[in-house]
Amino acid sequence: xxxxxxxxxxxxxxxxxxxAMNNQRNVDKNIRAKILECAKTLDYSxxxxxxxxxxxxxxxxxxxxxxxxxxxxxxxxxxxxxxLNNEGYQAILCPVSYDSDYEKKLLHLxxxxxxxxxxxxxxxxxxxxLEELNVRFPIVQCSEYIEGAETAxxxxxxxxxxxxxxxxxxxxxxxxxxxxxxxxxxxxxKKRETGYREALESAGISFVSELVRKGNYEPESGYQxxxxxxxxxxxxxxxxxxxxxxxCGCIRALCNSGINVPGDVSVLGFDNSPFARxxxxxxxxxxxxxxxxxxxxxxxxxxxxxxxxxxxxxxxLPHELVLRxxxxxxxxxxxxx
Amino acid sequence: xxxxxxxxxxxxxxxxxxxAMNNQRNVDKNIRAKILECAKTLDYSxxxxxxxxxxxxxxxxxxxxxxxxxxxxxxxxxxxxxxLNNEGYQAILCPVSYDSDYEKKLLHLxxxxxxxxxxxxxxxxxxxxLEELNVRFPIVQCSEYIEGAETAxxxxxxxxxxxxxxxxxxxxxxxxxxxxxxxxxxxxxKKRETGYREALESAGISFVSELVRKGNYEPESGYQxxxxxxxxxxxxxxxxxxxxxxxCGCIRALCNSGINVPGDVSVLGFDNSPFARxxxxxxxxxxxxxxxxxxxxxxxxxxxxxxxxxxxxxxxLPHELVLRxxxxxxxxxxxxx
DNA sequence: TTGTAAGCGTTATCAA
DNA sequence: TTGATAACGCTTACAA
Numbered sequence: 060x061x062x063x064x065x066x067x068x069x070x071x072x073x074x075x076x077x078x079a080m081n082n083q084r085n086v087d088k089n090i091r092a093k094i095l096e097c098a099k100t101l102d103y104s105x106x107x108x109x110x111x112x113x114x115x116x117x118x119x120x121x122x123x124x125x126x127x128x129x130x131x132x133x134x135x136x137x138x139x140x141x142x143l144n145n146e147g148y149q150a151i152l153c154p155v156s157y158d159s160d161y162e163k164k165l166l167h168l169x170x171x172x173x174x175x176x177x178x179x180x181x182x183x184x185x186x187x188x189l190e191e192l193n194v195r196f197p198i199v200q201c202s203e204y205i206e207g208a209e210t211a212x213x214x215x216x217x218x219x220x221x222x223x224x225x226x227x228x229x230x231x232x233x234x235x236x237x238x239x240x241x242x243x244x245x246x247x248x249k250k251r252e253t254g255y256r257e258a259l260e261s262a263g264i265s266f267v268s269e270l271v272r273k274g275n276y277e278p279e280s281g282y283q284x285x286x287x288x289x290x291x292x293x294x295x296x297x298x299x300x301x302x303x304x305x306x307c308g309c310i311r312a313l314c315n316s317g318i319n320v321p322g323d324v325s326v327l328g329f330d331n332s333p334f335a336r337x338x339x340x341x342x343x344x345x346x347x348x349x350x351x352x353x354x355x356x357x358x359x360x361x362x363x364x365x366x367x368x369x370x371x372x373x374x375x376l377p378h379e380l381v382l383r384x385x386x387x388x389x390x391x392x393x394x395x396x
Numbered sequence: 397x398x399x400x401x402x403x404x405x406x407x408x409x410x411x412x413x414x415x416a417m418n419n420q421r422n423v424d425k426n427i428r429a430k431i432l433e434c435a436k437t438l439d440y441s442x443x444x445x446x447x448x449x450x451x452x453x454x455x456x457x458x459x460x461x462x463x464x465x466x467x468x469x470x471x472x473x474x475x476x477x478x479x480l481n482n483e484g485y486q487a488i489l490c491p492v493s494y495d496s497d498y499e500k501k502l503l504h505l506x507x508x509x510x511x512x513x514x515x516x517x518x519x520x521x522x523x524x525x526l527e528e529l530n531v532r533f534p535i536v537q538c539s540e541y542i543e544g545a546e547t548a549x550x551x552x553x554x555x556x557x558x559x560x561x562x563x564x565x566x567x568x569x570x571x572x573x574x575x576x577x578x579x580x581x582x583x584x585x586k587k588r589e590t591g592y593r594e595a596l597e598s599a600g601i602s603f604v605s606e607l608v609r610k611g612n613y614e615p616e617s618g619y620q621x622x623x624x625x626x627x628x629x630x631x632x633x634x635x636x637x638x639x640x641x642x643x644c645g646c647i648r649a650l651c652n653s654g655i656n657v658p659g660d661v662s663v664l665g666f667d668n669s670p671f672a673r674x675x676x677x678x679x680x681x682x683x684x685x686x687x688x689x690x691x692x693x694x695x696x697x698x699x700x701x702x703x704x705x706x707x708x709x710x711x712x713l714p715h716e717l718v719l720r721x722x723x724x725x726x727x728x729x730x731x732x733x
Numbered sequence: 734t735t736g737t738a739a740g741c742g743t744t745a746t747c748a749a
Numbered sequence: 750t751t752g753a754t755a756a757c758g759c760t761t762a763c764a765a
Contacts, residue, residue: 060507061741061742061743062742062743062744063742071751071752072751072752072753073742073743073744073752073753074744074745074751074752074753074754075750075751075752077743077744077745078744078750078751081744085750085751086750086751087750087751090750090751104504104507105508105742105743106449106507106508106741106742106743107504107505107507107508107510107742107743108445108448108449108454108508108509108510108741108742108743109449109508109741109742109743109744109757110508110742110743110744111445111510111743111757112443112445112446112449112741112742112743112756112757112758112759113742113743113744113745113756113757114743114744114757115757117445117510119505121488127470127473127474127489128467128470128471128670130465133464133465134465136464136491137464137491137493140491144498149501149502149505151458151488151489151490152464152488152489152490152491153488153489154473154474154477154489156474161481164486165486167441167444168444168456170397170441170443170444171443171444171445171446171757171758172445173444173445173448173454173510277670278670278671278673278674279670279673279674281674282674304670304671307671307674307675308674310674310676311673311674311675311676311678314676333465333614333615333616333641334615334641334644334671336615336616336648337615337616337618337619337644337645337647337648338644338648338675338676339647339648339651339675339676341648398757398758398759399758399759399760400758408735408736409735409736409737410736410758410759410760411735411736411737411738411760411761412734412735412736414759414760414761415734415735415760415761418760422734422735423734423735424734424735427734427735442758442759443757443758443759445757445758445759446741446757446758446759446760447758447759447760448741448759449740449741449742449743449757449758449759450740450741450758450759450760450761451741451759451760452741508742508743
């Protein structure tokens with residue numbers, strides 16, 4: 060079922076059929092109607108391959124995601140997808156699981172314009188590679204972004220968010236604060252680690268590197284990290300986790316060790332995932348504007364797609380500290396002399 | 397950068413370059429080496445659009461997913477992706493969020509063979525539509541599947557799993573068992589509801605429809621459903637939730653109402669998500685072989701892709717009841733006469 | 734073994 | 750307003 064069949068059935072040339080199908084003005088009203096009729100009876104739909112090859116534009120947006128098991132990123136994607144869809148584009152999700160070779164292979168799909176553009180929800184690419192890609196194709200970085208790379212991006216102020224979160228723990232009397240970070244050297248992690256250090260510093264608390272452990276965002280890794288921290292001579296009285304999922308494992312580890320959260324020890328999460336609110340205890344966490352981030356990312360991409368202009372605009376959206384149960388003021392044990 | 401450029405640089409025809417690039421045997425060893433060399437220096441990679449148009453095969457597998465916020469499905473996808481990748485295919489994820497029009501639009505990508513095949517992780521399509529698609533394209537249904545549709549599928553024995561789970565609750569002394577089901581009329585849900593009814597039946601417990609509530613898999617919806625159930629004159633002493641995420645909200649609702657899990661009331665989940673093990677209490681749940689399901693789905697698809705044969709094989713993989721903390725024998729209150 | 738040329742399904746240019 | 754035709758990048762008969 061190709062345009063030829065429609066041409067044959069309608070009695071017009073393929074050129075006219077093409078014009079009719081694409082709603083171009085220079086085609087007789089009645090003829091268009093007839094052609095569309097024919098297309099319908101034949102259940103004809105244009106071959107996107109032929110179209111894309113000719114137009115060098117498929118209308119498909121590739122969304123590359125390092126880690127798909129992340130509610131926050133998934134929701135940001137969904138938001139972007141919706142916007143893109145409204146403008147006639149289709150968004151597909153390409154999880155790469157931190158596999159650099161696979162990501163590069165996928166990126167080849169850009170060359171023939173099989174993909175019209177990319178939103179990176181994290182990438183294994185380096186700054187140079189990203190910038191090279193950016194001069195040739197519409198791309199935007201979303202949530203994660205390479206520091207200083209000349210591309211459009213949307214994210215949150217990770218450093219500040221971490222700073223505020225850890226400061227909140229300090230205000231609750233905690234000075235021995237463990238951090239469960241991620242083992243992936245991505246931008247959000249680096250910035251959150253910086254925010255953690257700066258918060259300690261500005262409160263006059265010295266940074267202790269053995270208080271920082273790395274997980275892989277899975278709850279289990281939060282559990283492991285916490286168990287390690289608990290073997291320290293002086294374990295933390297509060298934990299700052301870089302995701303709610305790891306905070307979940309953290310709390311479980313504490314519970315298994317007979318430590319009450321938040322009675323004895325406090326735990327701060329990150330993401331405000333749908334779980335955070337419903338766990339026992341509910342998790343005090345840093346809320347991220349996932350819908351706004353996805354929306355903004357799609358807008359930045361659409362600008363490039365439609366106007367072919369590159370502003371390389373960088374947007375940072377506001378987070379919020381969501382107060383719940385898992386953080387409480389430290390109860391000091393006053394020693395009786 | 398097209399095949400022409402490589403031809404020009406190497407001094408050979410585009411036909412020879414094409415043959416060299418595709419590792420065909422009928423090309424001189426030295427010439428091939430030289431051509432590959434040229435391709436490398438030019439950083440040439442074939443245009444998939446041109447290739448696909450000509451071959452009617454893009455090597456891209458579309459994975460349609462109703463609901464992306466589902467750890468289980470996401471992991472099944474990852475497993476399928478890995479297998480497919482080993483065989484030279486690329487798998488992309490297309491979340492459709494239960495939007496039937498959008499799903500149909502995506503399916504048009506099959507027509508021009510922009511997509512080589514589809515794995516459905518759930519679909520809004522009806523049986524008829526699915527079967528029509530199946531005669532023309534390689535497709536397999538994964539996890540969710542339309543009952544009786546003549547297509548290949550992999551799933552688990554949802555009815556049996558639910559039966560065993562609910563029977564386990566009954567064995568623990570529970571007779572008033574609430575069910576938190578899903579509001580999406582998908583196959584897994586229907587079968588689990590059947591399993592629930594049959595388990596009650598075979599224990600001589602009568603089915604009470606008001607004990608069944610529907611959520612949307614989000615923890616919050618499990619919370620709401622439970623709060624409703626708690627307003628009943630005689631609330632359940634055990635809850636069977638169709639996902640761990642809803643079990644999470646369920647437990648929270650119970651906790652908020654001063655009810656101890658599992659001390660007073662038991663909760664059974666479904667999925668064995670990474671959270672289930674790390675929550676407090678950890679969730680007794682039904683474990684699904686996500687990796688095996690994804691692998692099998694990809695194998696069934698590869699068969700169709702490579703051999704062009706359609707067996708429409710249906711495979712049911714084994715589940716397991718994962719015993720943890722959230723279910724305990726019912727403590728009966730003996731009334732003192 | 735290599736090259737020429739047709740064709741995959743479109744759309745844009747140009748002429749009618 | 751409509752139609753013939755070239756072109757997008759690639760592969761594969763067929764010819765050399």
